[in-house]
Amino acid sequence: MRSHRAAVPRSPRIRARSASLTACVVLAALVPTAASATGAQEVDAELPYVCALPSGELPVTVRVSADFPGRATPGEAFSPDGVTTTVELPAEAVADLTALDATTARAATRLGVGVTQNEAAATATWRGTAEQVALPESGPLTLTTTGDVPAVTGRSDGDLAFTAGALAVDLALGAADGSPAGPGSLTVDCSLAEDAPGEGLLATVPLGQDAADPDGTPAPPGSSPGTPGASPGPQDEPGDRRRERAPEIAEGAPGGAAADRDAPPCLYDDEHPSTSASLNAYVTGYTNVKKLKGASLLPLSCVLIEQGPTDIDFFPDFSGGYLSQHSEGTLRHQGRAQTPPFEATFLTFGFTPTKATMVLEQTGPMTMDASGETSFVTLATSLETRVRIPLVLRVTALEVNGTPLAIGANCRTQRPLHSPEPDPAKFPGDHVLLTGKGTHQPPDQPVGYLLSSGGPLTGEVTIPAFTGCGAGGENLDRLLTASVSGPGNYIKQTQGQTCAVQVFNPAECTEDLQPLKIPVPER
Amino acid sequence: MKKNMRRFAVVAGAAAAAFGLTAAPASAVPSTTWTVTPSGSYTATNSGNIVLTATIPMTCTTSSASGTMASTTGNPATVASINAINFGTAASPCTSILGNVTTVATVPWTVVAQDYTAATGVTKGYVGNVKAVVTAGACKFTVTGKASATYTNSTGVLAVSSVSGDLAVSSSPAPVNCGSVVTTATKPIFKGNYAIKASNGTIPKIVGTNP
Numbered sequence: 001m002r003s004h005r006a007a008v009p010r011s012p013r014i015r016a017r018s019a020s021l022t023a024c025v026v027l028a029a030l031v032p033t034a035a036s037a038t039g040a041q042e043v044d045a046e047l048p049y050v051c052a053l054p055s056g057e058l059p060v061t062v063r064v065s066a067d068f069p070g071r072a073t074p075g076e077a078f079s080p081d082g083v084t085t086t087v088e089l090p091a092e093a094v095a096d097l098t099a100l101d102a103t104t105a106r107a108a109t110r111l112g113v114g115v116t117q118n119e120a121a122a123t124a125t126w127r128g129t130a131e132q133v134a135l136p137e138s139g140p141l142t143l144t145t146t147g148d149v150p151a152v153t154g155r156s157d158g159d160l161a162f163t164a165g166a167l168a169v170d171l172a173l174g175a176a177d178g179s180p181a182g183p184g185s186l187t188v189d190c191s192l193a194e195d196a197p198g199e200g201l202l203a204t205v206p207l208g209q210d211a212a213d214p215d216g217t218p219a220p221p222g223s224s225p226g227t228p229g230a231s232p233g234p235q236d237e238p239g240d241r242r243r244e245r246a247p248e249i250a251e252g253a254p255g256g257a258a259a260d261r262d263a264p265p266c267l268y269d270d271e272h273p274s275t276s277a278s279l280n281a282y283v284t285g286y287t288n289v290k291k292l293k294g295a296s297l298l299p300l301s302c303v304l305i306e307q308g309p310t311d312i313d314f315f316p317d318f319s320g321g322y323l324s325q326h327s328e329g330t331l332r333h334q335g336r337a338q339t340p341p342f343e344a345t346f347l348t349f350g351f352t353p354t355k356a357t358m359v360l361e362q363t364g365p366m367t368m369d370a371s372g373e374t375s376f377v378t379l380a381t382s383l384e385t386r387v388r389i390p391l392v393l394r395v396t397a398l399e400v401n402g403t404p405l406a407i408g409a410n411c412r413t414q415r416p417l418h419s420p421e422p423d424p425a426k427f428p429g430d431h432v433l434l435t436g437k438g439t440h441q442p443p444d445q446p447v448g449y450l451l452s453s454g455g456p457l458t459g460e461v462t463i464p465a466f467t468g469c470g471a472g473g474e475n476l477d478r479l480l481t482a483s484v485s486g487p488g489n490y491i492k493q494t495q496g497q498t499c500a501v502q503v504f505n506p507a508e509c510t511e512d513l514q515p516l517k518i519p520v521p522e523r
Numbered sequence: 524m525k526k527n528m529r530r531f532a533v534v535a536g537a538a539a540a541a542f543g544l545t546a547a548p549a550s551a552v553p554s555t556t557w558t559v560t561p562s563g564s565y566t567a568t569n570s571g572n573i574v575l576t577a578t579i580p581m582t583c584t585t586s587s588a589s590g591t592m593a594s595t596t597g598n599p600a601t602v603a604s605i606n607a608i609n610f611g612t613a614a615s616p617c618t619s620i621l622g623n624v625t626t627v628a629t630v631p632w633t634v635v636a637q638d639y640t641a642a643t644g645v646t647k648g649y650v651g652n653v654k655a656v657v658t659a660g661a662c663k664f665t666v667t668g669k670a671s672a673t674y675t676n677s678t679g680v681l682a683v684s685s686v687s688g689d690l691a692v693s694s695s696p697a698p699v700n701c702g703s704v705v706t707t708a709t710k711p712i713f714k715g716n717y718a719i720k721a722s723n724g725t726i727p728k729i730v731g732t733n734p
Contacts, residue, residue, distance in 0.1 A: 277661040277700045307661040309702025310621060312578060323579070323620075323704065372620065379580040381620045440620045442580040443572035443715075452622030452660030497623065503658050505625050507613035 039070025040081075043203045047164055048193035051089075054096045060190060061088040064111065064164055066149075068203040072160070076402075077151035077248075078205075080162070085109045085128045087143045087169055093188075094141045100182025102173035106132040107143040108520060112165035113202070115247045117158050122247045123165070124150045125262070127520060132174065143169070148297070153248045157208030160247055164200040166191055170520075180447045264333060264340050266302030266514045271335060274501045279305040279452060280514065284521045285493035287461065291486055297521055298360070298493065299342035305329040305368065305498065307452065312374070320375040323383055325451065327368040331389075337362035341396060357397035363416055364390040364429065370451055372438075381440040385451055390416040390431040395469065395480070407476065411469035413485075417461045434459040434493055454495035454519060462487040494519040553598045554639045554731025562593040564722045565603065570680060573610065573715030575617070577657065577664065577692065578704045581624045583610045583617035588717065590631065592727060599648065602729055603634035610655075621659045629654040634672070634681070639731025644676035646729045650683055653690060653713075664698035664705050666690050670713040678718075679726030685713045 044065040051060040063086040072078045087109065097105060111126040128145030135141060154160050167190040175181040192200045263282060268274035284300040306328050312321040330337045338361045345355040372383030394412040398405040418430035427433075434457035436449025449455035466480040496519035499509035510516050566589045573583040592603035610626035611617035617624040633651040640647075649669045656665050670685035690711040692698060698705050721727045 276663075279661060307700060309700055310579070310662065310704040311702040312704045321578075325621075325702070374579055374620070379574070379576065381579055383620045438620050440580060440582070440618075442574040442576075442582050445572075445582045445584060445618050446620055450618065450620060450622040453618065454622075498660065500658065500661050503625075503661065503663055505658070507616060507625075508623065 041068045041070055041203055041205075042066075043068055043080075045164065045200075045202050047196050047200060049167060049190040049196075050193050051093070051167075051169070051188050051190035053093050053188055054099075054186070055092065058090055058093050059193065060090065060093065062086065062164075062167060062190070063088070064202055066202065068162070068205050071206050071209075072154070074154050074156045074207050077153040079151040080149055080203075083126055083128065083147060083149050085111055085126070085145045085167075087145075087167075087190075089141045089143065091139050094135055094139065097171070097173060097186070098135055098137065100173060100186075101175050102135055102181035103176045104132050104134055104174035104181075105141075105143070106130060106172040106174070107145055108170040108172075108522075109143075109145045109147075110168040110170070110520075112167070113149075114161075114163040114165050114200075115152055116161045116163065117154055117207075117247050120247065122152075124152065126150075129523060132172075154207045158206075160205045160207060162202040162205070164192060164196075164202055180445070263300055263514075263518050264302055266304075266332065267512065268304065268501055272304060272330075272332065274513075275306065276502045277307045278501050279307050279498035280501060281305065281454060281496050281498040282515050282518055283457075283493050283495045284519055285457075285491065286521055286523055287491040288489050289463070289484060290488050290490075291484055295523065296344040297342065298491075299340045300518065301339040301360075302332045302515075303329050303366070303495070304332050307498075307500075310370075315373075319377050320373055323370070323372045323374055323381075325368075325370040325383075327370075327451070329366045329368060331360075331362045331366070353401060355399045356395055359394050359396060360391045360417075361394055361412075362389060363392050364431070367427075368451070379440075379442045381446075383438050383451065385436045385438075385449055385457075387434040387436070387457055388421075388427055388431045389434075390429060392416050393463065395466075406471035406474065407469055408471040411466065411476070411480075413464040414467045415464040417463055419459050419461050430464075432459060432461050432491070434491065436495075449495070452498045452500070454497050454517070456522065457493045457495060459491045460487075461489050461491055463489060492522060494522050552733045554636070554733050555596055555598050555600075556732045556734055557595050557597075557600045557602050557636050557639075558728075558730045558732070559592045559594045559602050560728050560730075561721045561723060561725065562591075564589065564591050565719055565727060566722075567605075567608075567681060567717040567719050570716040570718045573617075573683075573713075575610070575624075575626070575657070576712040576714075577666070577709050579619055579621065581617050581619040581657075581659070583624075583626075583715070584615050585612055586610045586715065586717070590634075592634070592721075599635045599637045601633045601651070602636045602646075602648075605632035605634065605650070606630055608632060619659055621662065623659070625658045627656045627658075629656075634674075635669075636674075636729060636731060639729070641730075644728070644730075646674045646676075646731060648672060648674070649685075649689070650681075650713075660700075662699070662701035662705060664701055664709075665693035665696055666711050667693050674719070674729055676726070676728045676730075679720065681717045681719055683713055683715055683717065685711075687712065689713075 047062050049060045049062045050057050066080040066083040068080050069078050107130040109128045113124045113126050115122050126149040128147035130145040169188040171186045173181040266280045281303050282300050285298050286295045288295045308326040310325045314321040333340050338359050341357050341359045343357050366389040368387050370383050370385040374381040392412050398407045416430040417432050419433035421427055436457040438446055438448040438450045440446035463485045465485050466477050469480055470476040497508050497517035499515045501513045508516055569586040573586045575581045588605050588608035590604045590606040608628045632653055635651045636646050636648040638647040649671045651669045654667045668690040670683050670689050672683040674681045687710045692707050692709045694707040
C-alpha cells in the first residue's frame with residue numbers, strides 16, 4: 001500500500017529523453033495536468049436534479065462519469081480524467097425547447113463540484129461542451145458533454161471528497177434553417193435533488209500514504225489540505241500565499257465562473273487611463289496545433305479596447321449604407337501587453353506527461369476593423385470584424401514527468417505568429433487575424449460576433465520557428481520547430497460582453513469596472 | 524450633398540412605417556371627451572419584439588411599462604401617463620449589430636389620444652414626452668420626441684409605430700462615440716406592440732366622443 005505514490009516515478013532514462021519530448025509539448029493538447037496515480041477509480045454517478053425550464057421545474061437525471069486517481073500526493077496537482085456529463089431531459093423539457101421553434105440544440109454544462117478535505121472546502125467548475133444535436137419532435141433527449149476540468153491540489157494528507165452541486169446547462173438553440181431559434185440561447189439552472197444519494201458525492205481521493213485503501217473507495221475526510229502549485233493559468237494571483245486550508249482549484253483549465261471571479265484583473269488604471277470610448281473584455285479559447293493533432297487552451301485574457309465611432313456611407317439609392325468602425329486595443333496582464341502565463345500538458349508518445357508554460361506577448365498595436373452594411377428597407381444588418389494582433393509565443397518553462405528542463409530565458413518564436421492576410425498592403429507585418437461575423441434581421445435578435453457584446457472569433461495561424469530555446473549547451477530550437485512550428489493551426493477565441501467603463505452598466509460591469517461576463521472557451 | 528443624402532435615406536427607411544398608420548379612416552368630428560374604463564393603474568408588456576432604429580436597428584425581446592390612466596377632456600388629450608418603462612433586462616438586453624443596447628428612459632411619458640373611430644374601437648394618437656438615453660458599447664445618445672401609436676379596444680394592444688420625424692437625437696447632450704451612424708440628424712424609429720392590462724386584469728377601453 002505504501003508503495004502507491006501519486007507522482008509517476010522519474011527515471012534517469014526519461015530525463016535523458018526529455019530533450020526530444022520537449023519538442024512535442026508546446027501548445028499541446030490540454031490533458032489532465034500533473035500527477036497521475038495508480039489504481040484509478042472509475043466513477044459513474046447517476047444523480048437526480050431539479051431543473052428550471054421555461055414551463056417550470058422538472059426532474060432531470062444527470063450522470064457524471066470521470067476517472068479519479070486512486071490516490072494522490074499532497075502538494076501535487078491532479079485532474080479527474082475523461083469527465084463526461086450526461087443530462088437526460090424529459091419529454092416535457094424537450095417540448096419547452098421545440099415550443100421555441102428550436103430544431104437543434106448545442107449544450108454546454110457548468111457543474112459546480114465541491115472539493116472538501118475535513119472542513120475545508122473549495123469549488124471547481126467542471127465545464128463540458130457537446131456537439132449540436134437534433135431535437136426529437138417528441139420524447140426525451142440525452143445531452144452528453146465532455147471537457148477538461150481544473151486540477152486540484154491538497155497540501156497535506158487526508159481525503160479529498162468531490163461532490164456534485166449546482167448545474168447550469170447552456171443551450172444554443174437553432175431553427176430548421178440554421179438560424180438561432182427563440183431567444184437563441186437558454187440557460188437551464190439545475191440543483192441537486194434533496195434525495196440525491198450521498199448528497200452528490202462523486203468520489204473520494206485519499207492523499208498521502210497512510211490511508212487504508214489505495215483504490216480510494218469513498219471514505220470520510222482525513223486531515224487538512226493545502227494549496228497547490230499547478231497551473232497558474234488565468235489565476236496567477238495566488239491571493240493569500242499563506243498556507244490555506246482549502247484544497248486549491250487550479251484554473252489552468254477553462255475560464256472560471258463569473259460568480260467566483262476566477263479571472264485575472266482587467267482594469268484601466270493610471271498607467272492606462274480610460275476614456276469615454278473605453279471598453280474592457282475577457283477572451284479565451286483554443287488553438288489547434290496541427291502537428292501535435294491536439295488543441296491548447298488559450299487562457300482567459302484581458303483586452304482593453306478603445307472603441308472607434310461607427311460610420312455609415314450611404315448607398316447611391318439611399319436604400320441603406322455601408323458601415324465601418326475602427327477600434328484599437330491591447331492585451332493587458334499585470335501592466336504588460338500579454339496573456340497570463342498558461343500551461344499545456346501533453347502525453348508525449350501517449351504516455352509521458354510533459355508540461356509547457358507559455359505566454360503570448362503582444363509586439364505591436366491590436367486593431368479591430370469592422371465593416372458591413374445595413375438596409376433601411378429590410379433592416380437587415382451585418383458586420384464583420386477583423387481583429388489583428390502581432391503575438392510572439394514565449395516558452396518560459398518545461399517539465400517532463402515533473403522534472404524541470406532548462407529551456408533558457410529567451411525561448412520564443414523568431415517572428416510573431418501570423419495568419420493569411422487578405423489586405424497585406426493595408427495591414428503589413430506578421431500578425432494573427434481573427435474574424436467575427438454578426439448579422440441582425442429585426443425583429444429577431446442579432447447573432448454571431450457583436451463588437452461590444454462579444455462572440456466567437458476564428459482564424460488560422462502559422463507558428464514560426466523557435467529561437468533561444470535551451471541552456472547549458474543544449475539547443476532545443478530545432479526540436480521545437482520541427483515538432484510544433486507550421487501553418488494551418490485553427491484558432492477559436494470567444495470574447496465576452498465588454499464593460500464600457502465610463503457608461504457603467506451593472507449587467508455588464510463589476511462594481512470596480514471589470515468585465516462582468518467571463519466567456520467560456522469553445523472548441 | 525452628403526448630408527442631404529443622409530436625410531433622404533433615413534426618411535426613405537421610415538416610409539414603410541408611416542404608410543401603415545395613415546390607412547385608418549379618421550372620424551368626421553374630433554373627439555373631445557375621452558372615457559377610459561377602468562381608470563387607475565395599468566401595466567404594459569411587449570407582444571412580440573420591439574425594434575428601435577437609429578440608422579442601425581436594435582431588437583428588444585422584453586419591454587414593459589406601467590402607469591396610470593384616466594378619463595379626460597380635450598383634443599389632443601392625455602389619457603394615460605407612463606411612469607416607468609424599460610427596454611430589455613439584464614438577462615435579456617436589447618441588442619444590435621454593435622452589441623447590447625441599454626435604454627434608460629426619463630419618465631413620465633404620456634399616452635395622448637387624438638382620434639377615435641367608433642366603428643373599430645381604435646384610438647389614434649401618440650406616446651409623448653419621450654426621452655431616453657441609449658447606449659451601445661461606448662456609443663451613447665439621447666432620443667427625444669414622440670412616437671405615433673394606436674390603441675385597439677378589442678385587443679388591448681397599444682401599437683407603437685413612430686414615423687420619421689416623430690423622434691429626434693438630442694444635440695444636448697450630443698451623441699458620444701457614435702460616428703456618423705448616429706448624429707443629431709438621425710431620425711430614430713420606435714416600433715412594437717404592447718398588451719395593456721388594467722390593475723383588475725381587464726383590457727382597458729378608451730372611447731372618444733364629441734357631446
